[in-house]
Amino acid sequence: MRYGVVIHGPEVIDLGIAGKVLDQLGAMGEVEANIGGAMGVAALIDAGLEDRVTVKGRQLVSDALVDMDRRCDQVILLNSSKTPASGQALGRMVVSRVAQRLEVPLVQIDSGFYICWRPPIDPSVASLVRTMNLREAPPAKMVEMSPYRRVISGVEIGENVWMDGIVVGKATDEVVEVRLVQGELVFTGLEPKAHGLEKLSITDLSRTIIRSGSVRRTEGGEGRLQATGDRIILIDHRAEDALFRGRDIKAAVSVGDDTTRIATSLLARLGVPVIGIVDGDEDGICMDSNAAEGSIRIVLQPxxxxxxxxxxxxxxxxxxxxxxxxxxxxxxxxxxxxxAGNKVRSLVR
Known part of the structure; x- marks a missing residue:
């Protein structure tokens, strides 16, 4: 039996669940695991699992499921959601995208529950969910994915909502709707942030990564790699790409408060110092204060x-x-x- 495990997000790694699932499945058969997304990769490094899980860059979860489906006998989507509602919404969204392309059984293992999206469940996986004391949740009805409309469920009022790594506003409702109307983004349940929206260029909402809250809700270990190289990179948006660009570089220069916070946190795992250009308007989507030696923030006038x-x-x-x-x-x-001239307020190391 060959098991394919698609890991979504850092939390399921930080909580030790991913490692246990890989261990138990590995005792029952062959296991192939992958993950997409920089925070998940950072969690892998922190947990010392980078040699056991293949990194797929910014690959969408739905695409990863299809890849695993072609090579494995049973596919497991491994996640740790904020709430059962948000976990079920994630599963429904990603499975709806590719339901017609899946051929082997698919099970979602999540916080306190599991969903059999495509039966049957392999006996070994059934044994696994029993040992984890997970309750079975019914699969939700599939939805047709639209490039012009997305609904984000399980949002907490006041949380930041971000699209492709850029904060676009704060939630004013537990359900946020995004529509693409004549090339413009229109929101319901969100107080938009114009400065973030002007950095986006979105033509297909079905392929856009949309999340709420912080980039990483849990804490992991302190795994570190060593920086080498003579290149420096500039990061002025899409801070999460820093981890994929940061191999074999000397340093990074980042622009913007949240961009700097995220990039500094991620590149700390690679031992890469970051020179951040900031002006004090951080939204607070990243709570991790890790930084490589030599990192510094140049704080400017607003x-x-x-x-x-x-x-x-x-x-x-x-x-x-x-x-x-x-x-x-x-x-x-x-x-x-x-x-920067006279625009510099201070240097923060």
């Missing part, structure tokens, strides 16, 4: 981080996203500080 970021891209990165750099981190920080 409203100046994007402008300095554009100048850094032009003057230091020569319009590129990354360059070879032979100088020290201190020299690079001094260059950026010089470009």
């Amino acid at each position: 409203g100046n981080d994007d402008q300095l970021g554009a100048l850094v891209r032009e003057r230091i990165f020569r319009g590129q996203d990354e360059i070879e750099y032979q100088g020290t981190i201190g020299e690079l920080t001094s260059k950026i500080k010089h470009l």
Whole structure:
């Protein structure tokens, strides 16, 4: 028997569930596991599981299920949701996308419950859910995925909602609806954040990664790798991509408060220092304060981080996203500080 395990999010790893599931399934057959998403990869490093799980970059969970379906006898979607409602909504969404393409049994194992999306359940998996004391939840009715409309359930009022790694506003309802109308995003149940929306270019909501709350609700271990290389990279949005871009680099320069917080946290796992250009408007979607040695934040007067970021891209990165750099981190920080001029309020190490 060959089991395919698709891991969604860092929480199920941080809580030790992923490791236990892999161990138990491994005792009963062959196991192949994968994960997409930077926070999940960070959790793998923290837990020391990076050698047991294949990293799939920003692959959608639905696509990962199809890949596993082609190679395995039983597929397990492994998740740890905020609430049963949000966990069931996740399962329904990802399975609805690919239901007609699945051929082997599919089970979702989640916080306190499991769902058999495509029966039957292998006896070994049935034994696994019993040992985990999980209750069976009925599979929800499939929904037709639309490129022009998405509904996000299980949201807590006041939480940040983010799309493709960018905060787009705060929830004013437990259900948030997003519609794409003539190329513009229209929300219900959300107080939009214009500064975040202007950074997005979305043409298909069915392929957009939409989440609420913090990027990582749980804490893991402190796994660390070692940074090497002579390149520096510029991160001015999509902070979660930093972990995939950060192998074999010397340092990163990040633009924006939340971008810097997330990038610094992720790159700490690789031992990569981050020079953050910030101005104090952090939304608080990342609570992790981990940072590699040498990391520093250049705090500017309000409203100046994007402008300095554009100048850094032009003057230091020569319009590129990354360059070879032979100088020290201190020299690079001094260059950026010089470009900022009298807009600098402080340096925070």
